[in-house]
Amino acid sequence: xxxxxxxxxxxxxxxxxxxxxxxxxxxxxxxxxxxxxxxxxxxxxxxxxxxxxxxxxxxxxxxxxxxxxxxxxxxxxxxxxxxxxxxxxxxxxxxxxxxxxxxxxxxxxxxxxxxxxxxxxxxxxxxxxxxxxxxxxxxxxxxxxxxxxxxxxxxxxxxxxxxxxxxxxxxxxxxxxxxxxxxxxxxxxxxxxxxxxxxxxxxxxxxxxxxxxxxxxxxxxxxxxxxxxxxxxxxxxxxxxxxxxxxxxxxxxxxxxxxxxxxxxxxxxxxxxxxxxxxxxxxxxxxxxxxxxxxxxxxxxxxxxxxxxxxxxxxxxxxxxxxxxxxxxxxxxxxxxxxxxxxxxxxxxxxxxxxxxxxxxxxxxxxxxxxxxxxxxxxxxxxxxxxxxxxxxxxxxxxxxxxxxxxxxxxx
Amino acid sequence: xxxxxxxxxxxxxxxxxxxxxxxxxxxxxxxxxxxxxxxxxxxxxxxxxxxxxxxxxxxxxxxxxxxxxxxxxxxxxxxxxxxxxxxxxxxxxxxxxxxxxxxxxxxxxxxxxxxxxxxxxxxxxxxxxxxxxxxxxxxxxxxxxxxxxxxxxxxxxxxxxxxxxxxxxxxxxxxxxxxxxxxxxxxxxxxxxxxxxxxxxxxxxxxxxxxxxxxxxxxxxxxxxxxxxxxxxxxxxxxxxxxxxxxxxxxxxxxxxxxxxxxxxxxxxxxxxxxxxxxxxxxxxxxxxxxxxxxxxxxxxxxxxxxxxxxxxxxxxxxxxxxxxxxxxxxxxxxxxxxxxxxxxxxxxxx
Numbered sequence: 001x002x003x004x005x006x007x008x009x010x011x012x013x014x015x016x017x018x019x020x021x022x023x024x025x026x027x028x029x030x031x032x033x034x035x036x037x038x039x040x041x042x043x044x045x046x047x048x049x050x051x052x053x054x055x056x057x058x059x060x061x062x063x064x065x066x067x068x069x070x071x072x073x074x075x076x077x078x079x080x081x082x083x084x085x086x087x088x089x090x091x092x093x094x095x096x097x098x099x100x101x102x103x104x105x106x107x108x109x110x111x112x113x114x115x116x117x118x119x120x121x122x123x124x125x126x127x128x129x130x131x132x133x134x135x136x137x138x139x140x141x142x143x144x145x146x147x148x149x150x151x152x153x154x155x156x157x158x159x160x161x162x163x164x165x166x167x168x169x170x171x172x173x174x175x176x177x178x179x180x181x182x183x184x185x186x187x188x189x190x191x192x193x194x195x196x197x198x199x200x201x202x203x204x205x206x207x208x209x210x211x212x213x214x215x216x217x218x219x220x221x222x223x224x225x226x227x228x229x230x231x232x233x234x235x236x237x238x239x240x241x242x243x244x245x246x247x248x249x250x251x252x253x254x255x256x257x258x259x260x261x262x263x264x265x266x267x268x269x270x271x272x273x274x275x276x277x278x279x280x281x282x283x284x285x286x287x288x289x290x291x292x293x294x295x296x297x298x299x300x301x302x303x304x305x306x307x308x309x310x311x312x313x314x315x316x317x318x319x320x321x322x323x324x325x326x327x328x329x330x331x332x333x334x335x336x337x338x339x340x341x342x343x344x345x346x347x348x349x350x351x352x353x354x355x356x357x358x359x360x361x362x363x364x365x366x367x368x369x370x371x372x373x374x375x376x377x378x379x380x381x382x383x384x385x386x387x388x389x390x391x392x393x394x395x396x397x398x399x400x401x402x403x404x405x406x407x408x409x410x411x412x
Numbered sequence: 413x414x415x416x417x418x419x420x421x422x423x424x425x426x427x428x429x430x431x432x433x434x435x436x437x438x439x440x441x442x443x444x445x446x447x448x449x450x451x452x453x454x455x456x457x458x459x460x461x462x463x464x465x466x467x468x469x470x471x472x473x474x475x476x477x478x479x480x481x482x483x484x485x486x487x488x489x490x491x492x493x494x495x496x497x498x499x500x501x502x503x504x505x506x507x508x509x510x511x512x513x514x515x516x517x518x519x520x521x522x523x524x525x526x527x528x529x530x531x532x533x534x535x536x537x538x539x540x541x542x543x544x545x546x547x548x549x550x551x552x553x554x555x556x557x558x559x560x561x562x563x564x565x566x567x568x569x570x571x572x573x574x575x576x577x578x579x580x581x582x583x584x585x586x587x588x589x590x591x592x593x594x595x596x597x598x599x600x601x602x603x604x605x606x607x608x609x610x611x612x613x614x615x616x617x618x619x620x621x622x623x624x625x626x627x628x629x630x631x632x633x634x635x636x637x638x639x640x641x642x643x644x645x646x647x648x649x650x651x652x653x654x655x656x657x658x659x660x661x662x663x664x665x666x667x668x669x670x671x672x673x674x675x676x677x678x679x680x681x682x683x684x685x686x687x688x689x690x691x692x693x694x695x696x697x698x699x700x701x702x703x704x705x706x707x708x709x710x711x712x713x714x715x716x717x718x719x720x721x722x723x724x725x726x727x728x729x730x731x732x733x734x735x736x737x738x739x740x741x742x743x744x745x746x747x748x749x750x751x752x753x754x755x756x757x758x759x760x761x762x763x
Contacts, residue, residue, distance in 0.1 A: 062735025065684070070735070100724065101735030105685055106588075106678045107471070114467035114605075115724055132588060135680045139591075157516075157590065197577050199586040199682065206522070226577065 053089075053096035054349040056339060057116035059127030059137065060152075064103035065227070065252075068324065069129040069152055073332040074099055075320050076312075077126060080336035090343045095336075102128045106136025113137040117146055123352040124149070126335050131155030131199055138165050147352050149339070149359070151331035155199055156207070159377040164352065166359050166378035168331045168338075168368065170300055170385065172200065175276060176207020178385045178409035179298045183208070183246060183274060184215040185410045186296075192221035192244035194235060194260060201250040204276050208248060220244050227252060232260050233267060240269050249275040251284075258287030265291035272296065280390055282324055285402045292402075293392040298409055300327040301386050302368065309367040326401065330367035338364055385409050445757040446707075449715045456718055466605045468721050473612035474674050476713035477619045479697045480706055481666030486695065487703035487761070488627055489659050490639030491557075494691045495549075495565035498572030499542040499664040501686035503671020505576060505583055506538035507531070508681050511593035522584045531595040535672045542668025543661050550660040554653045557642070569688045576683040588682025592675045612673060619666050623706050626662065635659055636704070700749060702759020711757050719745055 058077055061070035077097060085094045098120050100112035109128060116122050125141070128134045129152040141148040142162030149166045150158075156173040158165060183191060191212055195205040202224075209219050220242045223235040239247065247264060251257030257279035264273060265288075277299040278284060285292050302309040309326075312333050317323050342358035343349060363373050372382035388403040396402035456465070482496045510529040516522070529537075549568055556564050576583050583589070594603040595611060602611050626632050634655050637645040646652045675681050693716070701712020723738035754762050 062733075063739050067735075099734050101738060103735075106680045106682070107674075107685060110678060111467050111471060111721060112724075114464050115721070118464040118467070132680070132682050132684060135588065135590060136678055139679050155587075157587070197586050199588065202522075202586050224578070226574065 051093060053094040054343050055096050055098060055120060055122050056349065057120065057122035057125035057127075058097050058099045059102040059109060059112045059116065059125055059133070060099070060129045061104045061133065062099070062101040064105070066104040066130040066133075068254075069328060070101075072325055072329050073127070073129050073152055076316060076329045076332040077336050079316060079319055080333045084336070084340050090340050091347055095340065095343070097126075098122060102130070102133040102137070104130040104132055106132055109133035109137040110140065113140055113146075117144060121350075123147065123350050124339065124355055126151070126332075126339065128153060131158060134158055134165075135161065138162055141165065145352050147355050147359075149335055151335045152328050154203070156203060159379050161378075163378070164356055166374055168335055168372075168380045168383075169328070170383055171379060172203035173207050175204055175298060175385055176209075177211045179204070179208035179248070179274065179276070180211020180213075180215060180217075181410050182296070182298055182387055183212050183248070184217055186246075186272070188212075188217060188246040188272070190218050190220045190243075190245045191248055192223075192239040192242065192246075193219065193248045193250070194223045194225070194232065194239065195250045196252045196256055197224045197226050198252040201252050201276075201278075204250040205248070208250075225256070227256070229256060230259065232256075232263050236260070236264050236267055236269070240264075240267060244271070246272045246274055249273060249279050251275070251278045254278055254281040254284040255287060257281065258284035258292070261288040261295060262291045274298070277325070277327070280388065280401075280403055282401065285390065285396065290393045292390045295390040296406075297388050297390070297403070298385050299388060300368070300383065301388065301405060302326050302330050304405070306367065306369070312367045323398075327368060334364065334366035334368055337366055338362060445753075446711065449711050449718070449757065453714055453718055456722060463605055464721075466609050468717055469609045470605070470612050470677055471721070472714055472717045473609070473616045474670050474677070475694075475697060475717055476616050476710050477670040477673070478667055478694055479701065479709040479713045480616075480619055480623050481663045481670070482694055483698050483701075483703065483706065483709045484623055484626065484635075484659055484663045484666075486698050487705065487709075487759075488632065488639065489635045489656060491656065491660070492562050492695070493565040493660075494562060494688070494695055495568035495572070496663075496667050496694055497686050497688065497691040498568050499546060499667035500671040500674070500690070501572050501576055501683075502542045502545055503538040503668030504675040504681050504685070505589075505671075506541050506668070507534050507672035507675040508589040508592045509582060510534035510537060511676075512589050512591050513593075514589070514591040516584075516587075522580050522587055524582060524584050524589070529593075531593045531672075531676055532597075534593070535595075535669070538672035539665045539668045542671070543665040546661040546664030547657070550657045550664075553660070554657055566688070569691050573683055573686055573688065576686055583683070586682060588680055589675075590680050592679045592681070594676055594679075608677060612677070615669060615673060619669065620706055620710070622662075622666075626659070627704075627706065631655070631658075639704075696746060699756055699759075700746065702756030703761045705756075705758055705760070708756055708758040715757065 058074060060073045061067060062074060081095050081097050084090065089095065098116060100116055102109040102112040116125055124147040126149050128150055131153045134150055134153040135157060138148060138161035141164055145164060147164050151168045153167055154169050154172045156171045158167060159171060193205050193209065195201050213219060221239040221244060223239055225232060225235060249257060249260050257275065261273060261279065273295045275295060275297045280295065280297045309330050312330055313323050313326055316329060342355050345358050346354035359374050363371055365371055369383045372380055375381050387406045387409055389406055390403045478496065478500060485491050485493050510527050511531060511534045513526050513528050553564055577585055594601055602608055634645060634650055638652055638655060642652055697712045697716045698709055700716060702708030719742055723741055726737055729737045
């Protein structure tokens with residue numbers, strides 16, 4: 001047999017027998033529960049000092065597929081905290097953010113969550129920017145009585161995630177209803193959809209089509225593409241063959257959103273195109289160029305008349321040199337101020353129950369809207385989607401984000 | 413001096429005993445690697461104290477099961493597979509579909525049927541299903557070797573991911589599956605984090621035991637021979653393809669076990685957990701620990717998890733760059749390790 005020579009290839013080097021390794025490993029394994037049993041006295045120390053900062057956790061997708069959203073959210077939150085601290089803090093105490101990367105995955109959200117709650121001892125966590133990460137951490141937060149407060153996650157399932165789970169972002173379910181109504185009101189009777197295979201885009205498509213069909217419309221074609229697709233011509237040609245009244249695009253990445261619009265026009269399609277916020281994002285419009293002119297989208301948008309919202313965008317641009325996803329930026333910003341207001345009331349960053357009750361009672365006017373509240377599911381109430389239309393390439397400016405607002409989405 | 417005429421071995425035998433550790437460690441980089449990683453683990457846990465160590469321990473156990481099982485194929489048999497994540501995903505989705513009790517509104521998301529199985533009924537199904545798929549795939553893969561095998565296993569990982577993403581009637585596609593059951597023995601539900609860690613370590617111990625029995629048997633020696641020279645061992649009359657298929661299936665079943673455990677631990681899975689990148693990390697862990705050594709895979713998994721999670725404590729990084737800094741430092745560390753220990757922490761072979 002050839003086998004034994006390989007083990008013997010060691011020469012004179014002394015080898016550690018397998019049982020010694022087993023002992024080492026057993027000891028290491030034993031140490032895990034032992035270490036867990038040791039109380040950490042780090043947290044108690046901070047409670048003593050009245051001047052100690054309020055410690056708030058932040059979980060966002062700093063890397064991975066949701067990086068664009070995560071970075072904006074982290075920077076907007078840091079900017080809000082800097083403002084609050086510069087103005088003297090909350091009840092004379094500063095706010096300290098502890099940022100962790102939850103990527104876009106449930107597993108990373110769980111480790112980030114446990115790091116924040118166990119090592120840093122926080123009870124209030126702002127985040128996450130991805131619904132998948134939110135749904136991974138939510139059961140733990142609910143069981144531990146820790147606040148999970150997102151400004152970006154839009155998956156409808158989050159509504160049922162628990163008593164300690166809140167968000168200022170609107171559920172995709174609402175977006176879908178509004179989209180279905182807009183389509184019907186515009187006289188669309190047959191619809192084709194092209195959708196990125198992600199939870200967000202799929203959620204938008206599903207709820208939009210459900211509402212559209214409920215109103216009496218007919219879905220005549222549907223196509224899905226995986227996230228890294230760059231050529232949509234085959235799928236689009238298939239859809240245009242059945243002559244739909246309109247095309248609905250739901251994308252997760254601005255690159256795909258812009259490319260679909262561009263290629264649809266290149267193929268000679270002249271009918272109306274509808275989309276959501278990604279399809280009319282700054283990058284998407286750049287890619288699509290003039291092809292995007294006239295594209296309608298149903299989005300959450302900062303009200304131009306809301307002075308605070310516009311100021312936040314200006315300051316963000318000054319601080320970081322760019323602005324993207326303005327509504328989500330404002331939402332992340334508002335979350336910090338709502339947190340500060342509730343901390344003012346509870347004066348204790350360990351009091352998650354008090355914080356939760358504060359959120360249920362609060363009526364807030366911030367960058368993303370006036371007088372909004374939270375319902376019994378922790379869902380934001382009092383904010384609405386608006387319908388926008390993309391301007392021609394020549395008319396697009398930094399100030400108008402490339403589109404004009406047509407008004408609120410029809411409810412009928 | 414008289415000693416100069418003696419061999420090294422004689423010198424070691426006659427020298428006054430300088431203590432067990434020093435004696436073992438002399439010229440033994442393997443032991444140093446062991447001590448380093450384990451001390452590192454202990455210091456890390458003692459430093460962090462609380463439940464975070466438990467979380468890391470559970471992540472370690474899952475990665476370690478995957479790494480040990482992959483090492484059977486990559487290290488012991490010499491088939492470089494980057495498709496392991498597919499079997500991991502099959503195990504996870506089997507667990508999720510069979511045990512989840514979540515109800516979904518068909519109007520706003522994809523609704524899938526619920527079966528409400530207990531964990532311990534679903535786990536064997538997850539393992540067996542991963543094995544069955546491995547048999548089917550393995551029969552086809554058996555004709556390939558070396559570079560081509562890497563490519564076809566790559567293809568398998570892509571197919572698996574796209575199946576999870578697009579088989580929406582069963583997997584809910586991109587929405588993922590919620591409320592996956594925790595293990596329960598009688599009326600006792602293993603939902604505490606410490607209990608779950610111990611349960612995971614028990615499964616890891618089982619996998620290590622089985623792997624050790626496999627590689628130290630005559631069967632294991634044939635596998636090693638296949639890696640060294642497939643034609644030569646075939647000349648001796650061994651049916652090489654049968655051996656390769658057998659270890660491929662065993663390895664896949666272990667990955668299925670890890671998948672079931674993972675789904676239960678996170679209680680929510682979506683296709684993003686089973687992307688090709690996870691397979692690449694897994695191969696990195698196996699190489700980092702050392703090919704053809706079970707102990708090395710355990711060490712590699714522990715070193716990797718500690719590196720990745722330890723990076724959370726990097727000082728002096730502005731908050732918006734914490735995530736990126738972690739990834740960069742992790743990458744640099746892996747490159748450095750490969751530069752100075754290309755055979756891995758305790759391994760003897762290079763890829």
